[in-house]
Amino acid sequence: MLCKSTVAAVLVALSFDTTSAAPVDIDAPAQNTPARQHSDGSRPSMRRLDSDFHVDYTVRPWPGLTISGVQFEYGGSGCGSDNSKCGCTTNAEGRLVMTGRGTDGTATGLDFKCNFNVGATQCHVHVDIPYVGDNSVDCSCNDGKHTFTGCDISSSGHDWHGNMDLNPP
Numbered sequence: 698m699l700c701k702s703t704v705a706a707v708l709v710a711l712s713f714d715t716t717s718a719a720p721v722d723i724d725a726p727a728q729n730t731p732a733r734q735h736s737d738g739s740r741p742s743m744r745r746l747d748s749d750f751h752v753d754y755t756v757r758p759w760p761g762l763t764i765s766g767v768q769f770e771y772g773g774s775g776c777g778s779d780n781s782k783c784g785c786t787t788n789a790e791g792r793l794v795m796t797g798r799g800t801d802g803t804a805t806g807l808d809f810k811c812n813f814n815v816g817a818t819q820c821h822v823h824v825d826i827p828y829v830g831d832n833s834v835d836c837s838c839n840d841g842k843h844t845f846t847g848c849d850i851s852s853s854g855h856d857w858h859g860n861m862d863l864n865p866p
Contacts, residue, residue, distance in 0.1 A: 751856045
């Protein structure tokens with residue numbers, strides 16, 4: 698008798714009328730929910746997973762200084778799967794040209810370095826624009842005497858263009 702009662706209870710529980718339940722659109726936005734926006738009324742933008750991280754820096758050597766031996770060094774993020782989206786070269790004026798793009802389809806930042814020589818002195822410009830966290834740029838020479846002017850970057854953002862000057866000791 699206990700077995701028949703249990704089966705009957707289960708059948709009763711399963712027989713509730715579900716025709717009055719309204720369908721729910723799980724992709725619809727919640728009703729009466731305001732759109733997210735900044736305090737100035739603008740709407741936030743979503744970071745896309747494309748190469749929206751950009752760096753275009755030019756290092757101008759002081760007259761009489763020569764930049765040579767330029768080499769690219771990957772820092773761990775961005776630059777494309779084969780590092781083809783970043784580079785360190787010199788242009789016709791003898792300036793260091795540092796260009797970089799993020800990697801398409803990834804949630805990574807952009808991190809790379811240009812190493813170069815000024816005479817016997819080794820120098821570098823290292824840019825790190827993480828996907829999350831503060832941006833940084835480091836410009837230095839191993840002799841501690843050459844200095845850079847304009848070697849700065851805002852702690853936020855992801856699109857940087859600018860000029861730096863390499864000064865003599």
